[in-house]
Amino acid sequence: MNGLMTPQLIRITEIYDDGEASRHFTFEPVSGIRHSARPGQFFTLAIPGHGEAAFTYLSLPDAQGRFKALIRKVGSLTSALFQCNHGDLIGFRGPFGNSWPLEQLKDRRVLIIAGGIGLPPLAAVINQLSTKESTPVGLIYGSRSPADQVLKQERLAWHTCMPILETFDHPSSRQQLTGTPLDHIQQMTAKLGGSPEAVLACGPEVMMNAAAQHFIQNGLPPEEIWLALERRMHCGVGECGHCYLGSSTVCADGPIYSWQQLIRLQSQTTA
Amino acid sequence: MRAFLLDQIDRLRDHLAAQRSLFTPQFAAGSSELSWLPLSHNTPSAAIERPLLATYPAKQFFFPDREILFQFDGADFKETLPKPAPQILFGVRSCDLCAIAYQDQFFQQDPYYQARRKATLLVGIDCQLPCEGGFCPTVDAGPFVRDGMADLVCHQQGGRWLLISQTSEGEALLDGLNLKAAAEGSISQRSRQEPQVAAQFPSAAHIETGIQRINQTQVPAELWQAMGLQCLSCSGCTNLCPTCSCFTSYDRPVDNGFERERCWDSCLYDAFQREASGHNPSAAAGQRVERFWFHKFSDEYFKTFGRYGCTGCGRCEKTCPGVIGVHSVMKRISAIL
Numbered sequence: 001m002n003g004l005m006t007p008q009l010i011r012i013t014e015i016y017d018d019g020e021a022s023r024h025f026t027f028e029p030v031s032g033i034r035h036s037a038r039p040g041q042f043f044t045l046a047i048p049g050h051g052e053a054a055f056t057y058l059s060l061p062d063a064q065g066r067f068k069a070l071i072r073k074v075g076s077l078t079s080a081l082f083q084c085n086h087g088d089l090i091g092f093r094g095p096f097g098n099s100w101p102l103e104q105l106k107d108r109r110v111l112i113i114a115g116g117i118g119l120p121p122l123a124a125v126i127n128q129l130s131t132k133e134s135t136p137v138g139l140i141y142g143s144r145s146p147a148d149q150v151l152k153q154e155r156l157a158w159h160t161c162m163p164i165l166e167t168f169d170h171p172s173s174r175q176q177l178t179g180t181p182l183d184h185i186q187q188m189t190a191k192l193g194g195s196p197e198a199v200l201a202c203g204p205e206v207m208m209n210a211a212a213q214h215f216i217q218n219g220l221p222p223e224e225i226w227l228a229l230e231r232r233m234h235c236g237v238g239e240c241g242h243c244y245l246g247s248s249t250v251c252a253d254g255p256i257y258s259w260q261q262l263i264r265l266q267s268q269t270t271a
Numbered sequence: 272m273r274a275f276l277l278d279q280i281d282r283l284r285d286h287l288a289a290q291r292s293l294f295t296p297q298f299a300a301g302s303s304e305l306s307w308l309p310l311s312h313n314t315p316s317a318a319i320e321r322p323l324l325a326t327y328p329a330k331q332f333f334f335p336d337r338e339i340l341f342q343f344d345g346a347d348f349k350e351t352l353p354k355p356a357p358q359i360l361f362g363v364r365s366c367d368l369c370a371i372a373y374q375d376q377f378f379q380q381d382p383y384y385q386a387r388r389k390a391t392l393l394v395g396i397d398c399q400l401p402c403e404g405g406f407c408p409t410v411d412a413g414p415f416v417r418d419g420m421a422d423l424v425c426h427q428q429g430g431r432w433l434l435i436s437q438t439s440e441g442e443a444l445l446d447g448l449n450l451k452a453a454a455e456g457s458i459s460q461r462s463r464q465e466p467q468v469a470a471q472f473p474s475a476a477h478i479e480t481g482i483q484r485i486n487q488t489q490v491p492a493e494l495w496q497a498m499g500l501q502c503l504s505c506s507g508c509t510n511l512c513p514t515c516s517c518f519t520s521y522d523r524p525v526d527n528g529f530e531r532e533r534c535w536d537s538c539l540y541d542a543f544q545r546e547a548s549g550h551n552p553s554a555a556a557g558q559r560v561e562r563f564w565f566h567k568f569s570d571e572y573f574k575t576f577g578r579y580g581c582t583g584c585g586r587c588e589k590t591c592p593g594v595i596g597v598h599s600v601m602k603r604i605s606a607i608l
Contacts, residue, residue: 204550
């Protein structure tokens with residue numbers, strides 16, 4: 001059995017294109033060792049010779065240990081991953097990090113805000129919340145353009161059981177909503193039947209910060225706003241130092257923080 | 272804890288070296304640099320008796336600047352845990368021992384660090400005089416070795432040495448030396464002596480004020496930015512700092528596959544936090560300089576480790592070509608109001 005720093009083998013079982021420079025990957029364990037994970041956690045993929053990087057669970061491991069990820073090609077490791085085929089073996093470590101506060105969201109009216117490639121880290125929590133009748137949940141998903149949207153199949157399924165608004169910086173038709181997710185909060189509030197009692201967000205930090213400030217101004221307590229942060233994560237266990245945020249390491253203490261926690265961490269330093 | 276009398280420290284050193292590989296700070300031939308080297312016999316112990324700090328701390332013995340984490344042989348990943356021979360570090364100063372204790376906590380779950388650490392016994396030495404730039408008393412890291420930080424502690428008392436065993440492993444090393452037990456009261460005499468040595472250190476008021484201001488976020492961003500301009504991102508401070516622990520890793524081709532190597536990294540490099548998207552949360556040099564000192568002096572880390580991430584060794588001041596080592600930075604911070 002390898003320790004925390006050494007990957008174990010997994011097999012790629014399915015690949016399909018899903019949005020601009022993005023692909024949907026399904027993985028299964030090779031050794032028969034299955035693991036469990038919670039929505040919002042992440043793992044790393046290692047491709048020998050190209051290094052290792054962190055990715056989020058699009059779907060959590062099932063009974064056979066199969067799980068999915070949506071991956072955008074942005075650098076050398078993801079380029080190597082895009083050269084891989086069905087059946088190829090690569091390295092895996094995880095799960096790492098904390099998860100969305102599912103317990104705390106029970107019986108709350110939940111608004112989920114995703115920007116661009118920030119949708120996949122929310123997918124597993126959307127899957128869980130959208131099937132619970134006791135939790136009214138809505139999604140506003142902002143993208144640059146329709147071609148940049150990801151998770152087409154998942155969104156089709158979610159449309160059948162929850163309100164979703166899809167917004168674009170550059171829409172391709174007049175029927176599409178123009179603007180950022182923040183421009184359409186009123187419309188979603190009407191669909192949800194009231195102001196959100198909890199907000200989950202993942203996307204560019206500028207967008208998440210603006211969303212948090214909007215809801216704070218509207219009286220939502222800072223402990224009801226949750227953001228998933230992106231940082232450079234190498235080790236996943238809080239050792240290598242790259243993902244620091246004040247006195248916290250995002251890979252081990254995050255990646256999900258309440259606005260209350262973030263304000264405290266940001267107040268620790270001045271620059 | 273038991274105390275023994277020792278006439279000559281070299282006798283202890285050679286006795287220990289006969290049992291395990293022993294490393295101790297020495298001047299290599301032709302070098303003015305005090306380095307951790309394997310004991311060569313008949314080396315004079317001058318470096319032990321003077322308050323000299325090795326250029327590098329002892330962290331490289333447990334967290335080496337480069338090490339292999341695993342290999343990929345074309346079929347599977349194989350963890351490559353180190354299998355170090357039992358060793359002794361002889362003559363470790365209190366500041367460096369406190370740093371080892373700090374890293375013992377930090378790397379608690381790290382099997383590579385722990386394998387090396389468990390193979391090592393530590394022989395500490397009390398400093399009887401301040402060293403250049405050192406301020407260990409201000410951060411409770413010296414000048415005498417703290418309880419539980421070493422297996423054995425050497426303490427000069429008059430022309431002789433008091434040898435204190437702090438662990439059973441340390442005491443077992445003394446078998447065969449036939450040491451006499453020290454007189455009752457020698458340990459308390461040592462305790463009384465420490466404040467007298469501490470009092471000889473120059474004032475460190477700027478360090479105390481600096482710690483306060485960092486924790487109250489009273490240092491203006493402009494000052495951090497001004498000091499950031501002086502940072503050459505050379506990583507001298509982070510390499511020499513006995514508690515710095517950041518690392519990066521990369522894959523290297525070898526026969527029949529690849530190996531993953533980790534090596535020391537530095538939070539002062541501009542791309543340290545840069546993400547694949549190009550987003551860089553610490554793009555400004557001032558942010559990175561602030562980060563470094565926050566990590567050393569924040570009460571947040573004190574809560575976790577029971578001490579600051581700075582043990583007052585002063586190495587960063589000696590090595591920094593941009594004059595933003597600990598004394599320079601803390602003097603500027605303490606002068607702002």
